[in-house]
Structure formats: structure tokens, C-alpha cells
Amino acid sequence: MSLGSFFSFPASSAFFDRKKDDGVIDNPNVELVNRNLWSTFLECGTEMIITKKGRRMFPLVKLKLSGLDKNSNYTIIMEMISVDKLRYKFWNGNWIVAGVGEHHPLPTCFVHPQSPRSGEWWMTDGVDFKMAKLSNNPFNNDGHIVLNSMHRYNPRFHIVRADSSGQPILASLKTFSFKETEFIAVTAYQNDVVTKCKIDNNPFAKGFRNIDTVRKRKMNQIISTPPASEDEEPEVKRTKSEIEAVMFSDPKVPQMSLQLISQWQEALLSTIVQIPITNQKSSSERKSGFGVVDLLGSS
Template identity: 40%
Template sequence: PCLESSSPPPAFVALSVDPFQKGHSPAVLRFKGISVTLENNSVWKQFHSYGTEMILTKSGRRMFPYCRYRLSGLNPSQRYSLVLSIVPADQHKYRWNTKKWEVIGAAEYQAQGLIRAFPHQNSPCLGSEWMNTLVSFYKLKLTNNMSDQEGHMILHSMHRYIPRLHVIPVLDGDGPTADQPVIKGPESMTFTFPQTEFVTVTTYQNPWIIQLKINHNPFAKGFREEGIHPRLFKPKLGDSPGTKEAQSPVTKPAEDDDNDGGAMEISMEKTPQNAASGDFCVGGSELGLPGSRWSLTIDIDFSIPSLLR
């Protein structure tokens, strides 16, 4: 499902202007005869129009949307390493002010040793192999743990960042290492898609970003087949970020998540009447399902009861 309006309501128009200037956002970038396509460009652009937010946790949280590319123009017999880095988009720190993001000061200093890059798990590979498959960085995780030893991207909350894809030709006996994941040289190429920039948060700030994350949940199809209408999860268009309905889903900070199944999951099972107090249970008739009571779990970083009213 998608939002009932093709553009944000008036309360959200500020997201489309400074400090988040929305310029030309091509789906394909070309350099030195090599083309890189942002394969999930339509999803990124939809999130970008509202101001994409990514959750940080101590144990690491996967991105959604994540970066997924298709490459062409590589030398089929040349070996390449593909590396994703995430760098500051500017030198500011931000806060959410009811309806929009605003600058509140200079960005926090990040030691050079904490600036990491994420090599694709298949690197290095022949150009022919890269061109015959989609290149996905869905395994990458973001963290605010400055002492992280798991190889996750260490970022500061309330800052703007942007991913960069590095295409690095690899000679025999050469290539990126853990200490030097991005080897800069005359043959290395970097591709940056403006629509993939995002703000880092520990709690989602914009209710429309929450709604988009639900709408694009890959598990939603199974629920529709079971009779659960996706509009149960849809906030009213008339609501503004300042209303109780719009604020309630974003007041619970994200908990640490070490789930390798992705950033968002939905699961459902029958639950006894005396379910534990920590479970969120609803009657089967409320969800359009047979049976007595069901336990509904949505792992999308926020508390959901107000969205099901």
C-alpha cells in the first residue's frame, strides 16, 4: 500500500526545502564508461521526499531502505572490490522541531579511526560476475557505539550522512583490507546518489517516515492475504506531527536489535488468554482472523498500539 496522498500534507512541506534541498536525483550515474543504477531508486526517492531517517542502536541496526545497485560497463575479466562508505553530508547537527528538521549547531567530531567502510561480502569478484547480479548491502548495520568491534558503521545521532559506492579495480595480491577498505587511486571510482542521504536517530521523529517503513515492509503481503487490512496501520492524513496520534508511535526509543532477518519484521501467532503483560494481543475478530486471540509482533523500532486503534 502507499500513502493516500502523492505529496506530503501542508505540515510536512518544510521537509522539502532547506536544510534538505531536493535537487536532481538520477537513478543512474556514469563515470569512465561504468554505469551504476540505484536499483531501488523509487523507494529511496519516496523516503527522501519526507526526509529519510535511520535508526542507530548499540548492537547495530540494518538500514531500510538499504543500498542496492546494478553495474554495467565493467571489464568482464578484471577483478573489482565494491565498498560502501557512509560519510557526513554536511557539518551540522540537527533536531526535529515538530514539523521539520532544523540546524542546532556544528557536527560532533568523529575521530578518523572511527570512519569505516563496508566491503561487499563477495569482494573481490570479476567484472562479469558483478554485472550479472544485483549488488546489495543489506547486511550493513549502523551503530552509535563508539567502541564497536563488530565492523558496523559508527555514526552520530541527529547528523546527516550519505552512502558512497566505491568501485575499486584489484590487481593480483592487492585490494582493500580491514585497515584500508577504500584504496584511492586513479582507477578507483566513487558513485554518490543524493536521494540516499539520511538523518540518524535513536527514535523515529517524523510519523510519515514510520508509515513508509510499514508500507514497504516485505512481510505485509502475507498479512493482506490473511485478511489484515494494511490501512489498520495508516495514520490519518489530517493528523499533524504535533497531535497525540502522530506523536505516540515515535516516543519509544529503539531497542538494541541483533536480528539478522532485516530491519523490519512482522510475526503473528495464537496466544493464550493469560498472555504475558509484555505481549500486545488483540482479538481475532479485530484483525479479521478466526480464533480467539493473536499475538502481533512488529519489529520496526517503535510501539504500535495507537496505530491499531
């Protein structure tokens, strides 16, 4: 979905004409606040989890805005753009091209829920997209950004002024992007380095930070995928050794004493062959209680 169709404007409309203007003079500028964190992930190849129900991004996108007109209202939009038309796979510790990419699903735009707001408000509080969720379900009705797994994306950010009725003034549209925010969409983390980096930097994944120590102490411990935020449950997975232990473990057979087995054999023979049971102990010698012969009846 293009930004033009997102605003319900056809390709030949004023979206490309840009003649309509409200006369406001501004010079929007956007700065990536947590650039260093994004750069750390970019070095090892940033991965973002996508699920049917939608998953929040980490690192979060945090922006600082400047150059806006304080009295005008603005709408902020994040749009996911395919970096290329290729599909990737993780092989021997590296991402390599696996073939031609799939057709891009819809939608790919997320309007910041605080939009529209005054330029003064945006420049004071800044922008983050913590409410945006990434999904691989093209039929979701929750407004999630739909992506293809194993494809490379980079978000770009649009700032557009809105008139008094909240409608965008398309002639004011400004677009920004950052190389550091590039990532590959995955349904499960492929690179252990990325997993460790997310655990080390995500405040909601602090329970996973001693995972190496735990693994050494307890080899069969259940390992989980760290959550992206505090309101999401971790995805629990069993280790290979744990699954094999369940599949190939010997069933527990109840142990029977030799004396009890012998009683069963003698009792069965006495009812089938109709011969007296020999070498039985007298009733006075037998232990008190209800025996096997009592169940089958004596001949």
C-alpha cells in the same frame, strides 16, 4: 576514516598519485535500482535507525553495475559521508539546525562481503548492502558503520579493481553518489510520516500496516518500532496512557466483612484490657469453623 586510511595508505601514497595501473581499460558506471523508493522517502526526510548493536538500512541500497571488465576482479565499498557539519532536531514537523555537529566517529566504510569478484559477476547479479548495519557505538568490533545521531549523511560508493592477490589498484578507483540516498541518523523515528512510509514499503513490517485501525479499537495497545529486516526484533515501547495506568493505579485492598472486623476488635480488646467479650453468641449459635477468638485465645 578516509578511504585512503581504510586501505592503510598514508596521505602521500599512491592513493593520490594514481600512477600505478594494470593497463585494463574499463568504464565503470553505477545505477541506483530502487531510485523511486528512495525518492519517496527523500520527500518526507529519510531517517535511519542507529543502535549500539547495529541496525540494517531501509530502504536497502541496490545498485546495478555496468562498464566493468568481465575478467578483472573488483572490490565494492560503501562509505558514509557527512553532508554538512551541523546537528539537527525535529521541531514542529520539520528538521531544523540545532547547532554545530559532533566529531565524526570511526569507521564509516563497509566493504561488500562478496568482494573481490569478477566484473562479469557484479554486472550479472548487481549489488545490495543488506548486510551493512548502522551503529552509534564507536567501540563495536563487528564492522558496523558508526554514525552520530541527529546528523545528516549520504553514502557514496567506490569501485576499485583488485590485482591477483586481492589488493586494490587505486589508480582504478571510481566513486559514485546519489542525492536520493541522503538521510538523518536517529535512535528513534522522529517523523510519523517516515514511520508510516517504512511500514507501507518494508515487507518485514507487514504486521504493522493495520496499526491505525488497531489504535482506534484498542487505545492502550503497545506500539512497536517496525523492524528493518526479518532477523531483527521490533523495539517495543509502552504508550503514555499505559505507563500512567501502572504508576497511578489504586492498589487492590482485600475486602473484609464488618462481622470479621468486629470480631478482631473484640478479640484484641479482650486480650489487652482483660475484660470479657460481651454480646457473644453461644457456641451453638456460632457458625462452625475456626474464628478470630480461637486464634487469640479467650479470657
